[in-house]
Amino acid sequence: MAAAATSCGPRAGASGCVVAAAGKDSVTSFQRRGPKASGPDGGCRRLASIAGTRPSVRNGQLLVSTGLPALDQLLGGGLAVGTLLLIEEDKYNIYSPLLFKYFLAEGIINGHTLLVASAKEDPAEILQELPAPLLNDNCKKEVDEDVCSHKTPESNIKMKIAWRYQLLPKMEVGPISSSIFGHYYDASKRIPQELIEASKWHGFFLPEKISSTLSVESCSLTHGYRRLLHFIQNIICEEGFDGSNPQKKEKNVLRIGIQNLGSPLWGDDICCTENCNNSQSLTKFLYVLRGLLRTSLSVCIITVPTHLIQNKAVIARVTNLSDTVVGLESFIGSERETNPLYQEYHGLIHIRQIPRLNNLIGDVSDVKDLAFKLRRKLFTIEENYLVVLQGSPQSLCIAAAAESAQFPGAP
Numbered sequence: 001m002a003a004a005a006t007s008c009g010p011r012a013g014a015s016g017c018v019v020a021a022a023g024k025d026s027v028t029s030f031q032r033r034g035p036k037a038s039g040p041d042g043g044c045r046r047l048a049s050i051a052g053t054r055p056s057v058r059n060g061q062l063l064v065s066t067g068l069p070a071l072d073q074l075l076g077g078g079l080a081v082g083t084l085l086l087i088e089e090d091k092y093n094i095y096s097p098l099l100f101k102y103f104l105a106e107g108i109i110n111g112h113t114l115l116v117a118s119a120k121e122d123p124a125e126i127l128q129e130l131p132a133p134l135l136n137d138n139c140k141k142e143v144d145e146d147v148c149s150h151k152t153p154e155s156n157i158k159m160k161i162a163w164r165y166q167l168l169p170k171m172e173v174g175p176i177s178s179s180i181f182g183h184y185y186d187a188s189k190r191i192p193q194e195l196i197e198a199s200k201w202h203g204f205f206l207p208e209k210i211s212s213t214l215s216v217e218s219c220s221l222t223h224g225y226r227r228l229l230h231f232i233q234n235i236i237c238e239e240g241f242d243g244s245n246p247q248k249k250e251k252n253v254l255r256i257g258i259q260n261l262g263s264p265l266w267g268d269d270i271c272c273t274e275n276c277n278n279s280q281s282l283t284k285f286l287y288v289l290r291g292l293l294r295t296s297l298s299v300c301i302i303t304v305p306t307h308l309i310q311n312k313a314v315i316a317r318v319t320n321l322s323d324t325v326v327g328l329e330s331f332i333g334s335e336r337e338t339n340p341l342y343q344e345y346h347g348l349i350h351i352r353q354i355p356r357l358n359n360l361i362g363d364v365s366d367v368k369d370l371a372f373k374l375r376r377k378l379f380t381i382e383e384n385y386l387v388v389l390q391g392s393p394q395s396l397c398i399a400a401a402a403e404s405a406q407f408p409g410a411p
Contacts, residue, residue, distance in 0.1 A: 050251050050297075052110025054181050056080065059358040064112075064253060064299055065182035067102030070381040072182050074351055074370070075324060079301075081253060082293050083355050084286070086322035088306045089260075090330035095347060095372070096303045098131075098187065098379055099328075100257055103301045105130040105191055107199075107255035109183055114201035115235055115256045117228055119265035123203030126259070127196050131185035186377045204231050206266065222267040222278060225285040232256065233292060242296040254298035261285075262304045262318075271308035279314055286321040323355035328372075345371040349381055 056063050056077050063078035066085070072078045079085055085103075089096040107114050108130065116123035209227045221229070236242050241254045262268050262282050269278055293300055306327075309315050319325050327350035331337040349370045372381050 050253060052106065052112060052181070053081070053253065054078070061357050063181075064110075064255070065106050066099070066301075067104075067106035067183070067185065068099065068379065068381065069182040069184070071099075071326070074381070075354060078181070079299050079324065080355060080357055081297055081299050082295075083299060083323035083357070084290055084293060084321075085299075085301045085324045085326065086318070087301065087303045088325065088327035088350075088352075089303050090328040090332075090347060091307055092330060092332055093260075093305070094332070095328050095330060095374065095379075097259070098374070099326075100259060100301060100303055101126070101130050102185060102379070103255065104257050105133065105185055106183060107253075108191065108195055108201075109133050111199070112253045112255050113239065113241075114199065115204070115232065115254060116201060116259075117204035117206075117231075117257065118259040119206035119224065119263070120260055122205050123201070127201065128190065130191040130196075131187050132189035132191050134184040134186055184378065187374065187379060188377050202231075202235055204228055220278065220280055221284055222281050224266045225268075225281060228258070229285065229288055229292075232289070236292060236296045236298060241298050251297065254296065256293075256298055256300035258300065258302040260305065261302045262306075262309065270311065270314050271305060274310040279311060282314070283317045283321060286318060290321060290323075319353060322353065323357075325353035326350065327352055342371070345373045345382075347372055 050062075053062050053064055054077075055061065058076060062081040063072075064081060065072050065078050066075070087096050087099055104114055104116065104127070106112075108127075114127075116126055118126065204227075206224050206227070209231075210223065236254065237244060239254070240246050241252075260266070262270055264271055268282055270282060289300065292298070302322075304318065306315050306318070309318075328347060329350065330347040331342060331345070332347075336342045349372050351370070369383060370381055371383075372379065
């Protein structure tokens with residue numbers, strides 16, 4: 001008699017179900033589940049089949065793209081579903097909204113559900129300002145033209161002291177036609193209106209949610225934070241992102257974007273004084289929010305004006321309650337704006353924290369010195385090798401001597 005056994009473990013979503021068959025005329029064999037088995041009648045469904053996602057090669061965690069492939073590379077492949085990405089806003093809040101919009105645009109392209117929350121701009125207006133995607137047909141040509149238009153004669157001059165850095169691997173700054181995870185966007189154009197109309201999104205605009213008569217409640221959370229948490233919880237439960245109400249169609253991911261969290265617009269006073277009355281309000285909000293993310297197919301990005309928070313202890317607690325922390329430092333208004341070493345860049349990007357998921361220790365980014373620049377169409381991240389050259393003339397001489405000692409044949 002022929003016998004067949006189908007095994008589908010808890011990690012089957014990443015590697016597929018293993019089918020073992022034993023018969024009179026056949027031997028035991030193992031094979032990957034075919035495409036037909038992934039349908040409704042295929043037993044178990046792989047989470048990796050969700051559009052715009054892929055499993056991590058490190059721990060099997062389901063990942064989504066931030067909308068910037070170079071940033072995905074720095075974060076270990078992308079953002080893990082169920083985690084929180086904190087963007088520390090630059091001083092004049094010029095470049096952090098770009099990362100926020102790239103994250104939302106990536107969700108629209110992949111058909112993910114969006115939840116956009118803001119106390120400053122109407123979510124509908126934010127969606128209208130999303131960048132247009134560069135598709136495989138013309139994206140390579142567009143990127144090449146953008147890169148060539150920003151080349152200067154000074155950029156072709158290589159400093160002898162840093163000659164060996166040319167041999168290091170380059171950051172991924174251009175599109176790859178074979179890649180289906182992560183897209184590139186044209187910052188000079190807006191996303192087509194038909195893509196926005198075909199997408200599913202939910203908006204939370206704080207001025208519209210606040211009633212004229214507010215009742216004082218014994219809660220340490222501000223009124224805006226309470227309303228936002230209830231709104232997020234209702235969307236997660238009603239649309240089945242937490243598994244309590246199974247999604248009728250294909251499984252999907254909820255992308256949550258919260259803008260300018262912690263600012264006075266949200267009713268928080270941590271940016272106004274060092275000893276504020278609601279110093280625990282933001283941290284408690286993040287604690288509850290991360291609990292909602294951990295139990296659902298959702299991922300969140302928030303931007304926080306950390307440069308305005310006067311209490312450093314609050315910043316430390318906010319960082320600890322976030323999974324991934326990325327800081328943006330703009331050169332506008334600083335000495336580096338006129339420094340010739342940084343003339344090709346618009347600021348620095350700091351990878352302050354990478355999530356610790358299914359690991360005993362946290363991952364550390366291999367690249368420390370990173371700079372970003374906004375070209376006419378693209379926002380790019382590059383390794384800034386000139387950071388190591390900063391300092392006094394004595395330090396430069398020491399660096400040059402070290403180079404000569406390590407590479408005797410160097411010029």
